[in-house]
Amino acid sequence: MTNHWVDLRNTDCALIIGSNAAENHPMAFKWLTEAREKRGAKIISVDPRFTRTSARADIYAPMRSGTDVAFIGGLINYVIQNNLYFHDYVVNYTNAAYIIDDGYEFKDGLFSGYDPEQRKYDQKTWAYKTDPADPDKKPLKDPTLQNPRCVFQLLKKHFERYDVDTVCKITGTPKDVYLKVAETFAATGKPDKSGTICYAMGTCQHSNASQNIRAYSILQLLLGNMGIPGGGINALRGESNVQGSTDMGLLSHLLTAYLNAPTNDAAYKDLAGYIKKETPKWGFKTNTPKWIISMLKAWYGDAATKENDYCYQYLPKRDAKRNFTHIGLFEAMYEGKIKGVLIFGANPVVGGPNANKEAKALENLDWMVAVDLWETETSTFWSREAGADPSKIKTEVFFLPACSSYEKQGTVSNSGRWIQFRWKAVDPLGESRSDLEILYELGKRIKEAYAGSTDPKDKPLLDMTWDYPEEEEKLLDEVQREINGYDLTTKKLLPKFADLKDDGTTSCGVWIYCGMYTEEGNKTQKRDNKDTTGIGQYPNWAFAWPVNRRIIYNRCSADLSGNPWSEAKKVIWWDPTKGDPAKGEKGKWVGLDVPDFIATVAPSDPDGSKPFIMHPDGVGGLFAKMADGPFPEHYEPWESPVQNILSSIQFDPAAKIWQSPMNEQGTPDKYPIIGTTYRVVEHWQAGAMTRNLPWLAELMPNVFVEMSEELAKEKGIQNGDIVTVESARGKVTAVACVTKRFKPFNINGKIVHEIGILWHYGYKGVAVGDPANRLTPHIGDANSNTPEYKAWLCDVYKGVK
Amino acid sequence: MVKSDEKILKCSGGARFVHWSHTICWFVMLFSGLVLFSGWFNWLAPVFGGADGADFIHKLFAIFFIAIPLIGLFVKPRSFIEWMKMAFRWGKDEFVFMMKFPFDFIGFKVNMPPQERINAGQKINSILFPLLGFFLALSGTIMWFADNFPVWLVQLAYIVHDCCWIIGTAQVCFHAYLGSLHPGSGESFWAMFGDGKVRASWAKHHHTKWYEEVVGRE
């Protein structure tokens, strides 16, 4: 979320797309309801079926799964064609005026530089045009936006093809409804209005998911909705600490705080190479050396010295040519390349894509460690209950009982980046232990096991700082301090990340978290719920990263001279009276939030109006390098019942296709129906945390599949019947929920049916059912490799066959 | 030839058992039921351990109330059928008996027509009690498991249940009085209470037809 939950109350229009907020993020609706009550805000729900969100929306627009780029592309086109964009904002705060390299072109669904064999783009031509005579190679710009090679004109041209009729033919949205959506949301392009886009997994779980989100950003930049109250693009995150766990870098391509993990690319050979590759010339990220060195100091302590590159070489470097993401991991496991796995509260047999294959892959493991509160389908994959033959499965399985969130203490980061402390209410149940204790014990014992080793490969483990106090409370405290970081010369906690240094005199485990625990105390424990800002920022409640900033990119809320674009949407502004002349300050950015800007850089200073300080250009990227193109382009999902009518390129040209067993691609002749998966408010994710609770099992006892009355009639299915859903990869038995809320789509004259199935279920728990992910494919997004859970092909029939 | 002071069997052991166990059930359920019926009878509640206890006892005895005749029916179906046949066998004698009965009731000497083993009044009793018992059991079951029945049926069940026990209890008043304290009933009462036998001479006078059947015409 660029903004946060309470800020939703400041919006004038919420476009909820790829999200069923009322079910999966009810608090979004708490604040949207207030926005509607108090400000007359409109709520738009775009979804393949009419959901609990749609029930409370002002406009419901049906949209076929997997057509977000087309839907938003049409809105982008509508905004540009009708001159509804926020002109001054677009010219100054985005790269609209930048002129693009002559080599760049877009033709029939492909951008310049495509290599069909590698399924990869050479992005050389996707660059700004520079004056060859300019030694700084500054990009050329046309602030009038008239140059046909400027980003704005290219954008306009690119999305011209997304006219309302074409879009509706792709998405299946009725034209009048679509126009109503366009009109309503485009109205937020005025300076005193803000619109927010709320999205979740309905956006992310597609083969072109990153471009879906890019499309949202482009639309929001055009409307000037970034960095203002009630605006932004807001990913409604699904787990209590998925934000925090990502901040901590639990992904194959990241270290902590979004520092890229090095690969075996020669550029990452040493620390200097890493810094060169990762540090841009301009912007806040020029501090990258401070961040990486401070992280290494936190991890390896005194062993990390300037001479040994601060132990940079201890970091593992993955193979740049291979895929280490979730799908890649399970493909490797299926091939028997992975011998052991440690699983902390995850349940891929229910939650992973192509669950049959992922369950099968587990059988190839020599050992598995499962840490959980409950027995899950994953930790018991070897059992007869799972349909397996235990006598043929060699895997040694360890189950470690973890305690629940209120049987221990620690912090979690919510979707709005608030790091909040959880206090301990009771002792862990039975012999269960906190994951912190388990990890600490594991680390301690691993270090003991390697003690005395002289093998250089073991040196990282020996040098890793792990001398934490054993007592639970002190252990937590020490880890929090390490995350925040120290000034190593004074042994004092650092107050903010601006104080980090690249000379090894500071340590900081996670630079964006710096400031959460200072000499003043643990700020994550702050519980002052007075709103001193009037716009619901609650600055004294917990701590938001970065530096307690609640609305990211908030410099955008002020114009070129530093005044708010409008009184209604002000966040920060330049106050010339607040500067300290002794320090040569001309003034200061002040206001209702911590400025997302250098506080003393005046609007009149060079770069004083570049609000996106985390970006190398300092402006929002309407044109940006992504694996599958600088502009979003609509492609059909991997499995689609229709042809792409926008170009001859059917499928995202840069998405990785896995040619492997147990991952067949279904064809529309055999599987004519679009399938999608989703959740309900009563259950959570892979279900172990809710299917084991009788009160929740009572409310949603079985897996069900929703379908239109029309499809049910065609298939002879009655409401409440047991039906089978079959895809090229598996079968699932579920209860039919025949409903008016699902309607067949008219896609370019062809009637296309879609069904939706809950994916929470497995055979363990009080509420049980087949895992819907037996149906979903191993195909991922071109940029992030997030699996395409949300659009695939299937067939449905009555009974169990 | 039976001597006048010889005894003959009027009520079998089974009948006596059913009669008296049902009597106990009836009164226990009557008093526990009164607690449930109205707050007026709350003074009775402590006897049963509170209104809750009354409810419990009421339901417990309801099980006996239903089970006892069912067991009787199961063990001796023929005597039940014969009893019922007799109860529904109405002739001139029965109607005349009933017409003259009010005079007898208040003490006038009347000549009653000859009666069977049970007289016309007892026949009414024999019809009424099983019938009321049946409806009490049926409506009681509906009330007990109210959540499983449509609301209107439950509402109807309350009326039926209350009407039945009210009529039944009214009838019990008559029955108890006529069967015990009313002149001439003592013999029958002691028979029911004791070994089931009555003196032949008494039977000859009160249940002439039956006497003749059992003993033969003199």
Added chain:
Amino acid sequence: MAKGYLVDTTKCIGCRGCVVACKNWNQLPAEPTGFKGTYQTVADFSGNTFTYIGFNEYEENGQLKWYFTKRQCMHCLDPACMKVCPQKAISIVDGAVVRDYGKCAGCQYCASACPFHVPRYNTKINKETKCSMCAERVAEGMLPACVKACVTGALQFGERDELLAIAKERVNALKAEYPNARVYGENDAGGTSVLYVLADVPSKYGLPENPQVSALTTAWQKYVKPYGPWLIALTAAGSILSFFSTRLLKVGQRAHEEESLHG
């Protein structure tokens, strides 16, 4: 002045936080259910369910409607259950129709009398159970569990008069878009402490259009109960009369002399 709830169905998102919060606070066990083609898996009240959400979907003029109705005891101003309860176990406490479980005998009369059929029998404790508007919480200055849990403010708790004013204002605002919008509970069933803001007719929310105490219950309560027992008195009196007339007044004594000697 008495307390009440306002259920604004136009704000409810059907998240069922209230349903679980009710079970949590009242420590009510879950009951086995099955998905039968509607989200309304908990279809009705039970001895262990004091509140549930009704889900009803409609399509009118191409517009889809999905109505969520939070159901619980309506806390009538003149409750039929209270009137029929033989134990006087039910009373009105500051707007809440509350059962004294110490007095309740589990006779279930209240269940059938209720025009909304709310009280249900709990076999384990042999009592009729229902929502108490969280009397013990309110007494301590807390909100009822369901109201506290409500995410969007669809549930409000307060003085009935004030809630009624809010409800009317809300309905006025809704009228333009929803001509059938109305307040439910103002006078329905003689007025209830639980008020609803409905955007459509009550039946579409699964609420009775014209909630009334059934004629059977009225007949039972008004006639059978008060007058029926006189029949017993009458027969008892008759028997006594007979006893006196046959024995003490000695009318026709001789007729029975013979038998009496034997008796």
Added chain:
Amino acid sequence: MRITRREFLKISSAAIATLPVLGFDLTPAMAQIGEFRIKNVKPVPTICPYCGCGCGLVVYAADGKVIATEGDPDHPINQGSTCAKGAALYQIYDNPRRMRKPLYRAPYSDHWEEKDWGWVLDRIVEKIKATRDKNFITKETVKVKDEKTGVESDVEINVNRTEAIATLGGAALDNEECYLYTKLARTLGVVYVEHQARL
């Protein structure tokens, strides 16, 4: 009959106190009348373990047992409210299905065995060490193309990784836990570090 709430509470408790003559136990009825069981119990604030809203919840615990859970009325995001999941927090603790002991499944076995913590942790470390030691890549040679000359040359770089161990999950863990987890996993040389954020 109209009485105030407080009176009502007194009256009802008095009613319960009347002695049953036949000795029927009325205590289950008491539980139903809802005595205010969180009186004088201090609520402990926590954050909901489910979605990313980060709602505040409170846990009422006494004598080492959870007696009630509900929304945290002071929390700015949810202001005391909870969805169905947050409202069910109580049953995460009071639940016979919760796992209470470390378990071990031997190869080819069809059942769990209960083990003590020391044994499982040592055995896991043994497994990690053996797998890591057997499957560790210290260095790799990669080709580098000189941008100006276009000449390719070999460069040897330290890669320090093992591809035989993977870790999964973490979105339900606390930040501090994730931090130790990432630090330990990377230092072991694990590159297959993935969790729910990818999905």
